[in-house]
Amino acid sequence: MSPSSAASDEDMVEIAGATLDFSSTDDVPPLDPVLENGVNGVPKMMDLLDEPVPGVGTYEDFNTIDWVREKSKDRDRHREIASQSKESTWAFIMSIHDAFSGWLLMLLVGLKAGALAGWIDIAAHWMTDLKEGVCLSGFWFNHEHCCWNSKETTFQERDKCPNWKSWAELLIGYNNGPLAYIMNYLMYVCWALFFSFLAVSLVRSFAPYACGSGIPEIKTILSGFIIRGYLGKWTLMIKTITLVLAVSSGLSLGKEGPLVHVACCCGNILCHLFTKYRKNEAKRREVLSAAAAVGVSVAFGAPIGGVLFSLEEVSYYFPLKTLWRSFFAALVAAFTLRSINPFGNSRLVLFYVEFHSPWHLVELVPFVLLGIFGGIWGAFFIRANIAWCRRRKTTRLGQYPVLEVLVVTAITAVLAFPNSYTRMSTSELISELFNDCGLLDSSQLCNYSNVSDIKLSGNTLPDRPASHDVYMAMWQLALALIFKMLITVVTFGMKIPSGLFIPSMAVGAIAGRLLGVGMEQLAYYHHDWVIFKGWCSPGADCITPGLYAMVGAAACLGGVTRMTVSLVVIMFELTGGLEYIVPLMAATMTSKWVADALGREGIYEAHIRLNGYPFLEPKEEFSHKTLAMDVMRPRRSDPPVSIITQDGMSVEEVEALIADTSYSGFPVVVSQESQRLVGFVLRRDLVVSIENARQRQEGVVSTSRIFFTEYTPPQPPNCPPPLKLRGIMDLSPFTVTDHTPMDIVVDIFRKLGLRQCLVTHNGRLLGIITKKDILKHMAQIANRDPDSILFN
DSSP: OHHHHHHHHHHHHHHHHSSSOOOOOOOOOOOOOOGOOOOTTTTOOETTTSOOTTTTTTTOOOOOOHHHHHHHHHHHHHHHHHHHHTHHHHHHHHHHHHHHHHHHHHHHHHHHHHHHHHHHHHHHHHHHHHHTTTEEOTTSSOHHHHHHHHHSSOSSTOOOOTEEEEEHHHHHHHSHHHHHHHHHHHHHHHHHHHHHHHHHHHHHOOGGGGOOOOHHHHHHTTTTTTTTTTTTTTHHHHHHHHHHHHHHTTOOOOHHHHHHHHHHHHHHHHHHTTTHSSSHHHHHHHHHHHHHHHHHHHHTTTHHHHHIIIIIIIOOOOOOOHHHHHHHHHHHHHHHHHOOOOSSSSSSSSTTTOSSSSOOOHHOOHHHHHHHHHHHHHHHHHHHHHHHHHHHSSSSGGGGGHHHHHHHHHHHHHTTTHHHHSOOOHHHHHHHHHOOOBBBOOOOOOOOOOOTTHHHHHHHOOOOOOOHHHHHHHHHHHHHHHHHHHHHHHTTTSSSSSHHHHHHHHHHHHHHHHHHHHHHHHHTTTTTTTTTTOOOOOTTTTOOOOHHHHHHHHHHHHHHHHHHHHHHHHHHHHOOGGGGHHHHHHHHHHHHHHHHHHHHOOOOHHHHHHHHHOOOOTTTTTOOOHHHHSSSBBTTTTTOOOOOSSSSEEHHHHHHHHHHHOOSSEEEEHHEEEEETEEEEEEEHHHHHHHHHHHTTTTTTOOOOOEOOOOOOOOTTTOOEEOOOOGBBSSOOOOTTTOHHHHHHHHHHHHTOSSSEEOOOOOEEEHHHHHHHHHHHHHHTTTGGGGOOOOO
8 A cells, every 4th residue: 555545444434524435546546657667676566467377267167157257258359359350361361260160160060960960870770679689681780771672571571581680580590489589588688788787887987977868967057057077078979879878778768868968069079179169168158059959950850949949948048149050050960960861761850750630629628638647747757756866866876876777777678578669769669659550551559440441541541440459559558658657767867878858758659649549439439429520520530649649749748848839849840740739839838837836847957956056047036035135145153254455465365365265256355444345356367377476477475465456556675576466356246235135136147147246335345145155045945955056
């Protein structure tokens, strides 16, 4: 402090007659320019932030980014490029490259994710068939491809060809009889155990972050949280390989959620090619939002649904520019997958179907019933799965992930093999359930009793009485429904890549097909009832059971994830049927209402809370009448807040403060007495800057003073050179008064993506509110354990 301004702020308040007067501040520019260059031969103070210091502005693991600072940094960089582009041709070319780099990055993400998704589809299809047999003409062919070129295959038995041998035929020479059945059964179980063991071992040994769906963590990362390695090279490689193994093992899981994680890994890795995305965490999250859209685009072959999924379900910050880029990246990814043609049907998904009959208004009643079923199933599944996952976390069960995976795989394989609908892959099951029975179908579900006076209309058949085969298929599907509902609860959350979309859709599709066949038989035998009169005449194709399966699939997936708009768009992109949007909307909306009535959280939000990630749910309302002073730290009984003064502390004192505390940052005040706020400085920036000063600035020792002021006060002779760290200080930290209602504070945190907010009273610093404090407060109000918020 200069002698002329030795009076404290309290003195100034008294002099001004009890009114705050900040016109005379402690960091007024000195009148004498000599003071800045040093007095009596003392070396001039060096501003370490004149040149960028490596590490300043970066974040530690398990910390939240400062969205405001990151966006500000990007605006400064953009202004600099714009001003330089007018000075030379090269700078102008570089500015064009900078503007185009975002689109180029989206192109690369789309190409890479599309290629990986195609490889995953092909490999998973081949390895799933490997559990049942092998192709003699080339072991790398799956069952369907093996029989394509066979000239000895008949249409009725198109699944049987001389080139494809079951394991019983290879090992004991024949495929009929009890011994052959037992041999095939054993080989099915052994392959399933081998694939799942390989998957869990690879995840455990090389990339622990590759387990699970990945969507809860990606939602948390997109909200600004940093989990180093979660989107890294090892995670991408192991997740891609183990996803194929997990799907092929026959477990009740899907690849759609993990494909979002895979696409985000691609986006994160490719960000390192471009400086503006590598060095800015907020810009990188824009790319990750687009990558999430790409993941759903390649998972379902639904580019528009992918963009809407990212907007509705995953993204925290989604500006218009990101919407366009997501659209472009999803288009490139869908085109790449279409070029690879993994299913050989010129479609992007295995279960693409087309329905030919329109639906009738009366059918809205069963569609709404399916919505109610989907909502009840969704709420039941979330509660049961979270209870099981919490048990896994809090008991010895969690210490044996490999054993858990092997036991669940063994139970799944042993129970699945006898039932043909659980033995086939879940995608094939959904494909069969969605299918509209035509003339060429040989499925057991389509084996109706023949009627002599049948009238054909194109490939559509009229409603017919169910045969014994259809009734048998209904019983098998009912057993499959119970099996899928129970086994999915314990499968989701194990230490292998596991998606939830496909198992949820399978549960809904089975329920929908059962209801559809019931409605079809009702219409056939009772077409003279009032509800069928006028639109369902004898010999007409009135009811499409496949449509009921599709609506049921949407309802159950909506009940579990609480998706609405994006889900409807994904479903009609899957089926190519725009006229079925209303049934889908009715079922999806009903399932969301019912599920929300039974429990507010979707499965991803529930897993975020279970894992204790610091995620402020944007859809959740804060309705309690608390004030900032009730939530801020320090509380009344706590020691005062840790602060740094702008010109009164030495390097040793600051280093001691850093060593004694674990806070992510410190408020900077004028003095200990005044507590008048100047700014905020991050812990990491302080540590990096002091280390850098010791290396680069001569004579810096523990007794060197640290200044955050704009101008240098005069130094006594023979004192060590001071450090000027004003450049790392945030001069405009967000502040609220102690009487600000907490609902406004929560809104500020959500909409601006803040890390922390300082609380003041009449301009004096009182305390600090962090994101973690808000989450703990919300947990306390909801009668939950506030210490469940694990991360800083």
